Amino acid sequence: MTRRLPGTRSRLAALAATVLALAVGVVGSPGPAGAAPGSPDEGSDAGRLAIVSVSNPRPQLVSGGDVLLRVTPPTDVAPADVRVDAGGRNVRPRFVAQPDGSLLGLVTGLPLGSTRVTARLADDPATTASVDVVNHPRTGPVFSGPQQKPFYCQTTAFGLAPAVQPLCSAPTVVTYQYRTTAGQFAPLDDPTSRPDDLATALVDGRRVPYVVRVERGTIDRAVYELAALYDGRDPSPTRPDRSWNERLVYTFGGGCNAGYHQGAYTGGVLDDLFLSQGYAVASSTLNVLDTNCSAVISAEAAMMVKEHVVETYGPVRHTIGWGGSGGAIQQYTIADAYPGILDGIIPGISFPDPVSVIGVVSDCRLLKRYFDAGAGEAGTFTDAQRTAVSGFRSFSSCASWDATFASRATATDSCDPAVPVAARWDPVTNPDGVRCSFLEQLVNQIGRDPRTGFVRSPLDNRGVQYGLTALASGAITPEQFVDLNERVGGLDVAGRPSVARTAADPKALAAVYRDDLVNSASQGLRTTPVIDQRTDLDLLSSGFADIHTTEWSYVMRARLLRANGTAANQVIIETSPDPATAGAAAAYQLDAMDRWLTRLDRPAADRPTLRQVLAAKPADLGDGCYLGPTQRITETLTYPASGRCGALFPVAANPRLAAGGDLTLTALACRRTAFDPRDYPVAFTAEQQQRLRAVFATGVCDGRRPGLGEQPPLRPWLRY
Template sequence: MNTIPIALGCTLVAAVLAGCGGSGGSSGDGSPPAVPLEISVLGNRADLISGGQALVEVKIPDSASVRAEQIRMVLNGKDVTDAFALRENGRYMGLVEGLVEGGNTLVARAGDATAHLVIKNHPIGGPVFSGPQVGYWECTTKVASPTPDNPDLGEPLDEQCNIAEPVYRYRYRTLDGTFAVYDPSNPPPPEQIARTTTDEGNTVPYIVRIERGVINRGKYDIAYLANPEDPTKGWTPYARPASWNGKLHWKFGSGCEFGRRQGNPGNVLDHVALSRGFMVASSEMTQYGTHCNDVTSAETVMMLKEHITENYGEIRFTTADGSSGGAHQQHLHASNYPGLLQGILPSDGWQDTWTTAREFADCGLLKRFYDARKDAGEPFTIMQKAHVNGHVYEQVCEGPANTNMASRTPFYMDPSVGGAGCGTHWNVWSEGNLAGIRCTLQDFNIAVFGPRDHTGYAKTPLDNVGILYGLRALNEGKISPEQFVALNEQIGGYDINGRWQPTRMKADPGAAEIAHRSGRVAHGKYLGEVAIIQSIFFNVVEEHYDFRGYVIRNRILREHGDHANHVIWRYKQTPPNYTERLFDTLNEWLTRVEADRSDKPLREKIIANKPALAVDACWRADVSQWSTDPVYCNTSAEPTSTSSIAGEGDNAVYRPGVDEWPVFRDTRVAAGEGLASDVMKCQLKPLSRADFAVEFTPEQWTRLEAVFPEGVCDYSKPGIGQEAPEPWQSFMDGPGGKPLGPAPVSAPGEGAA
């Protein structure tokens, strides 16, 4: 589990000659065949290397008479054998440095046997596969007034904010269970430093070393239990110390903003992970609150994992956590970049960025409609809004909750609005400054979607053509035919600049197809091949409501026929030791999968090795215990929305009781879409009375026909362009995405000059 298992092609030693262009048996002149050698890059694909170095292993068959000391290594015609040795772990390995940007040929020679591997190197500032980087980008590496949490990295060396070398800072765990600054030049007495025992049973001083550097234009932090021999030193990638268990935990950040100013990583002082021996990493580029681009986020994780492998050693497996925007990233990375993460702990669980973006647009439109109806003296009641929206009641869309979608609609759609240094930038777009930076989700992801026309504005996949808003509410008798007709007549849409228009919004040509084909809509295929514990706080009052985790469950179910790798834990009050329970269960799960040496496919291993705690459950705070009753906890893939009601008439509102765990829906499911909720642009069918459980007057039907001249959504069919995305796509050749295909492998001979 320490490499990226993505269509590796011919990787077996025997296949180097046989299946990849060589031949078995004797050579053409009757002499014995040359000894097959295999060159492998560790920690990444050979065509995705960055930063000018790569950790390499050369394998010799056990039956061969060639010895490691006979192997000569040549990089681009230069002997680099001195970088290699038979290491303490029994493997012939070396850190190859001096890679030029572009293709590099590494050759292994041992007598008559030769093998070569082409290594493609990319800049440490990126990009590697994410496509052209957005400008403008402001570096903040030079810190005028450094603090223990914000060290000075020095002046940037270039426009990508690269620095001369990483800097290190230190913390230690006190005896009263807090982190304090550790000064290597004046350390506290050893008896004042706590000790911790890793999950491998090694007891070491609880001193944390934190590396901060810059990769892919973003500041990163890597925290780990310091080398017991010397806290100020790292180690080689060939023999890790007792303090590191070889595992990595990633901290993904929440939000969704489009900053153009370098920020700081998330907090890597994760006691639960560190105390067990995990390395903990985060980057500004994986903090959605400053950088809402999941492709660049995945690229950064890949680049930093390579950096860790080259400087500290191979990673056994990678786990992750993160709420809200951190959940977006976990789901999307697991879906699109198999092998990048082996286990995830999403919470406040948005399923992905774009299918939730649909609902932000819907909520802005619905609020506008409801406000106009109220002003006209024809308001919808709280319960009518709840049924139209799919939510528990109107505040999920409209407020007055602290977080509600309509209030944030402009942040994702209006090019002149946005936080994190975008909307406040001196050169932000406006109608008087059309060439300024555009603060929209699609414009921050223009490398994915491409420009729509000569304006240079990015294409948008947002679309509400054919959406029958309030369909389920109508057919269940919750709203009247006239309310339904008026709603769909007047809801309208947004133009490319986030301005309301009376007509529905249409996705730009090809944009919805790109959203699906490139993987911007999290797909269930590879989500079914990671261990997932979805942490769901019982939240029915704001945008992070429960249903989003069930969307992921339904996407996995549709692709695999079950959702056995997907565990849901629900709670209304935080259970005791909850963080430890989550982390330890996932750690046990993946450690058991790692130890499974059977020939089972990965997904079968994940399902077969689930720990006892890795089952759906809900925490009953009233009796202080966990329940695993799926009916009581309401954890099926099609959960009920049954709830008690408080109040009467226009003041009635759903108010779940202590033993009720209803799961409400989103605006698109309330409009007839399935529970996977993943259609960016629907296929259309003619408007038909057969789809309605009510009768319309002739005048109402004529009005509906005028609203839907092209037809209405046909959810019996996939959406436009909705197909399973190929994994590991690159945008270096332009928008839309192109699968990388099989990873490069070594081949006999010395290759082209």
């Protein structure tokens, strides 16, 4: 007989469980005669039976054959009087009563496809709650679409067993590390031992041995890593580790490349900043953009690894994204297109998305090629004039792009060493080989041009007036402007320089906007807490400039403002590259994000509103900059830069902005208007006008209008 328990949990808790159940599509079956569908028995004082997926709030996207579920009985029913079956199989022994009165259980052995998991009351089997769990292979894919082939395995780089492509699976290995009193991580063969130089970690005010469990294995064809403090017991999802603070930091690595290999490193998990406070830390090789330049694949890998973390350690209160450069790209794009995987993000030296950036990167290649040619008026460009044309604080930023990532848009130059030379594309000797362009990672979204065999390209520079702001300011002459635009050229389908300007494929343009590959900031980012870590690398003391220029933080802010009417959920904090200062800033940002999310903690299926996000933001958190490790200025940061922080950390532009582009930089291929010499603050000669009309026969970019093909994204959580 079901035992009715008066007042063991509040009506409010029961109502919250009901709302959560409805949010993920869980509905109770009809109860006793006369009761509304899914309602509790008549005579029950409150609540209703509910079941939800915990390890993945989207139960239709579960992977690996298991899922952590929570069953919440009515408030007056004892947990012992609940029965649970999965596909007709009794799984109730897997469930353990929790302090809040719910039951938490890891259901294993799920077959591929759909399985209905049903909870019912022992003495009232007609009252049920169920959830349909759709299980996918541990090797993927879940929603990213057909996987790349060939796919070269690199499991041995992590000490795992050799693997066979294309799935590249290897058995999981667990090792242990400890933190020494000298501040280093060291191997620990026996995790129960206590070396003399063992440090301690501070978790929720408690000192615990600083011993770390490190797990490595394969998920979604990637190698994943998971690290967390170890309290002497094997981790359990129903009895959380006492050294864990119930929070997860998910790290992402930088770069951008074509893929076709598993990857030899992750975003990194042995990090004292996180582990010393009790965070679990996870990442995978497909969360390194230099291995995989697809936000869709990265989102899938992060979702699957996070699911495994929850099924290993238990429910996560919130997940914080962390990482710079390409790691920042993944955070911004996943937060917008696949909201809920990350609850808050801390992107460093950020960019908004690869597709937006590659246009600027290609511009730099073309400009450097033009300046290096040294013919005609090009030879008269001084260093200051080259910088003015580029928009950067130094033209060396363009040179840096050309020397690093510009080749990633080509078919052969950027293949990872893991891809054998014999397997690589050659137009004559191997026309069916691996094309090492970053666009290859986006084939499931953009499609392939059947005429060329290449992925359709959204790259375009038709109508772009290079050096427009330099001309307007008087930094370059009219003849220099004409000559530059006359001879800058473009890139062909294989990424090689061409005389003609680059023309985007209309289908590619439509796809990158529709699928949010050009980050619209209009979906999940609207309600995601963001602390943008901007280390100022625009002009280093050596005079050399990095590729990670500051304007990109403000490009993202401009998109948030355009899409949502506010960017108040994005905080930008600028620092110098000084390690002590950057370290102090990172510690503060992690603490501030944790406090922000703690005030927002809610069931994973319940997204906060923008008003709730802004209300929860800590009062001490705002835009600003660090003068040193112990001195932070809090003031609104602007573009163009202003205030004390603006004086310390000036913000420049880039070639597209210096060509008159809108700050959002979403117009990959601009809409054009007829060239009119009256629109310029300089006088062109008749001969120069004739040449410009020839260059811009189809018109010049009109920065006031949306780009060709530009449209709102279809919806979040797209599947391919």
